Amino acid sequence: MKVxxxxxxxxxxACNEYPLFTNCSRLLSLCxxxxxxxxxxxxxxxxxxxxxxxxxxNALARKKLVLLSEKLKIxxxxxxxxxxxxxxxSIHDFEDGLEYYSATHSKCKCIVTEDKGDFYFSDIExxxxxxxxxxxxxxxx
Numbered sequence: 612m613k614v615x616x617x618x619x620x621x622x623x624x625a626c627n628e629y630p631l632f633t634n635c636s637r638l639l640s641l642c643x644x645x646x647x648x649x650x651x652x653x654x655x656x657x658x659x660x661x662x663x664x665x666x667x668x669n670a671l672a673r674k675k676l677v678l679l680s681e682k683l684k685i686x687x688x689x690x691x692x693x694x695x696x697x698x699x700x701s702i703h704d705f706e707d708g709l710e711y712y713s714a715t716h717s718k719c720k721c722i723v724t725e726d727k728g729d730f731y732f733s734d735i736e737x738x739x740x741x742x743x744x745x746x747x748x749x750x751x752x
Contacts, residue, residue: 612646612647612648612720612721612747613647613648613650613717613718613719613720614638614641614647614648614649614650614719614720614721614723614743614747615650615651615652615686615710615713615714615717615719615721615722615723616638616639616649616650616651616655616683616723617651617655617710617722617723617724617725617726618651618654618655618658618659618710619631619724619725619726620635620638620639620723620724620725620740621635621651621655621656621658621659621679622658622659622662622663623635623725623740624636624639625659625662625663625667625672625675625676625679626662626663626666626667631725631740634739634740634741634744635740637740637744637748638723638740638743638744638748639679639682639683641748642682642683644748646747647747647748648684649682649683649684650683650684650685650686650714650717650719651679651683651684651685651686652685652686652687652688652709652710652713652714653685653686653687653688654688654706654709654710654713655710656676656679656680656685659675659676659679660672660673660676663675663676684717686713686714686716686717686719687713687716687717688709688712688713691712691716692708692709692712692713692716693709695708695712696708696709696712699732701731701732702732704729707729707730708732710722711730711732711733714735715734715735719735720735720736721735721736721737721738721743722735722736722737722738723738723739723740723743724737724738724739725739725740727739
């Protein structure tokens, strides 16, 4: 299953934001689970770096981004995504639109975010970290 992690999931891990850190870090561990392909976008990584650098300084923020970049699959954001956001009048937040079209272009089946309301326009499933883990990641015995 292809899963897209939105910036706030990555920021929670990179900045050790509790109580979100626990479930968000579990999501990142799914990169090593063959059932999942875990994606994010360059934009989400840039947002994560911004907040991690403010909290941890440049050197540690860079280390965290290197690790994330090695673990996650990275989507693309190109002129097609920009045009889709611009032409979709139901999208009010440009950044969320870019993330959405980046995820759908990579054929992700869902977006995991702690701000589910930001993706009110979505045609794919939107879950928070806890919902995703309970629905998809818990191994049934």
